[in-house]
Amino acid sequence: MQYQEAKEKFISTWGSLGSLWGINKAMAQIQALLFISTKPLSMEDIMQDLKISRGNTSMNLRQLMDWGIVTKVLVSGERKEFFTTEKDVQELARIVAKERSRREIKPVIKVLDEVSSIKNDGTEKTKELIKQTKALRELTDDLDTLMNKLVNQKQNWLTKSVLKLMK
Amino acid sequence: MQYQEAKEKFISTWGSLGSLWGINKAMAQIQALLFISTKPLSMEDIMQDLKISRGNTSMNLRQLMDWGIVTKVLVSGERKEFFTTEKDVQELARIVAKERSRREIKPVIKVLDEVSSIKNDGTEKTKELIKQTKALRELTDDLDTLMNKLVNQKQNWLTKSVLKLMK
DNA sequence: AATAACTTTCAGTAATTATTGAAAGTTTAA
DNA sequence: TTAAACTTTCAATAATTACTGAAAGTTATT
The missing domain is CATH 1.10.10.10 (Winged helix-like DNA-binding domain superfamily/Winged helix DNA-binding domain)
Known part of the structure; x- marks a missing residue:
């Protein structure tokens, strides 16, 4: 080629x-x-x-x-x-992660918060809605935080060591 | 509401x-x-x-x-x-990550590998193409691996501890 | 202040992607 | 084995999204 x-x-x-x-x-x-x-x-x-x-x-x-x-x-x-x-891939990843988090993930977390905090009227379906949206909110937040932390490591020693730890 | x-x-x-x-x-x-x-x-x-x-x-x-x-x-x-x-968010995330990796990320890594392994004719532009696509390949691979490892932890002790470590 | 060099905007159009609905296909029950 | 109950397929169409190109806008030069 x-x-x-x-x-x-x-x-x-x-x-x-x-x-x-x-x-x-x-x-x-x-x-x-x-x-x-x-x-x-x-x-x-x-x-x-x-x-x-x-x-x-x-x-x-x-x-x-x-x-x-x-x-x-x-x-x-x-x-x-x-x-x-931007020519540095680490920096590029940092920018993309930050922007996507701001533009898309944060607003979703906000909605999940609103939805999961409706009044619990004791019915099955309401309990399920609250339970599931709460779980989703937790997960979304964790993954968002993690992604941001990871790509934020300018020197990527942490990423490298976490990777190594997990292999 | x-x-x-x-x-x-x-x-x-x-x-x-x-x-x-x-x-x-x-x-x-x-x-x-x-x-x-x-x-x-x-x-x-x-x-x-x-x-x-x-x-x-x-x-x-x-x-x-x-x-x-x-x-x-x-x-x-x-x-x-x-x-x-699937009602369990962790399991859901695991499935999604695995599928996206397989359907989209892996094929991209393959192309980046092909592109970055062209013959180095010594020109500036060729050197730049090789250097940049190699860097991108590394990053893509790292993030892919990491994401899969993370969501693969059925019990999410690792995710939790990594999160804690980083806060 | 006129003009040339360049960039932005946006209405119209093209390309892509998602959706419908009815016909064809499949399964189960009598 | 027939018919009813249900699901799938897919050509036609709708909705969405991206792109063009020319006119309007901006900036620099003389």
């Missing part, structure tokens, strides 16, 4: 994996492209490489910047804007 | 959360309904409660059974089939 093929394979795989970490295809592909690029790219570069429209590129770059995954960089002597992504 | 409202809130929240654990809305809602139900439900029950068609119910129940989350139960004296879901 040659460079070009490998590059395309990486970008398309990472793109279709976007759903796993909660972002859309174009967003994931732009991030992938920047991730393996040796220098910052302009909007024009990205459009041409991924064959997507200017509007699409602009919108998705914005979202990536909202997530804190991509940043604008100024290239001296150039009028247009250039973009680059 | 009364039972009915709480129930609807739980089902719709869990449904829209489906994307987070990789299944579609109807699938997640059916699972949610079964999860808080005190007894197994028939296809008819599910259709009526969630206001979805027979076909949709049938297809999504099948998928839930494929995942191993929902099982058929025979109710004596009844001709039709009844369904129930």
Whole structure:
């Protein structure tokens, strides 16, 4: 396999994996492209490489910047804007975990809290609803906390040692 | 908040959360309904409660059974089939983690391996592609392993102690 | 202050994904 | 073995989501 093929394979795989970490295809592909690029790219570069429209590129770059995954960089002597992504995978994971937690998991925990605190009228079905939503709330909270703690370890000694412990 | 409202809130929240654990809305809602139900439900029950068609119910129940989350139960004296879901959240998490790993993460790791093992022709861009995809492969593998190990602990002493350790 | 270089917005459209419902299929009971 | 009770399948359609491209907006240069 040659460079070009490998590059395309990486970008398309990472793109279709976007759903796993909660972002859309174009967003994931732009991030992938920047991730393996040796220098910052302009909007024009990205459009041409991924064959997507200017509007699409602009919108998705914005979202990536909202997530804190991509940043604008100024290239001296150039009028247009250039973009680059976080290159360190640990830091990338940290950002993604934090954002997903904030955007999706925390709101769900809030709803589970509300639901599980309805008045217990003593009926079977109410008891079951309370019991099950409480259990789900606990689990969601534990996994959320754990994920955040893990990826937060800048030096990943803890992750490594936990992994070793468990093998 | 009364039972009915709480129930609807739980089902719709869990449904829209489906994307987070990789299944579609109807699938997640059916699972949610079964999860808080005190007894197994028939296809008819599910259709009526969630206001979805027979076909949709049938297809999504099948998928839930494929995942191993929902099982058929025979109710004596009844001709039709009844369904129930795994009620233990730990076990549920274990199944979901295992399935997602198998369906999505493992195949990605395979591609990352292929891509990162292209011939190093010494150019900058090739070196960058190899370096970055290798880093991503390591991280993906670590997180996958960790997640599986964690939810695999039937008795969750390890999870608890790791959580405590990290707080 | 006019113009060129560039970016953003958004209505329209395309692509994708989910849902319906009725016909075909299957199982059980009489 | 027939018919009723039930489930599955799948082509058609609806709903959702993503993408385009051109016009409007912004910023820098002369």
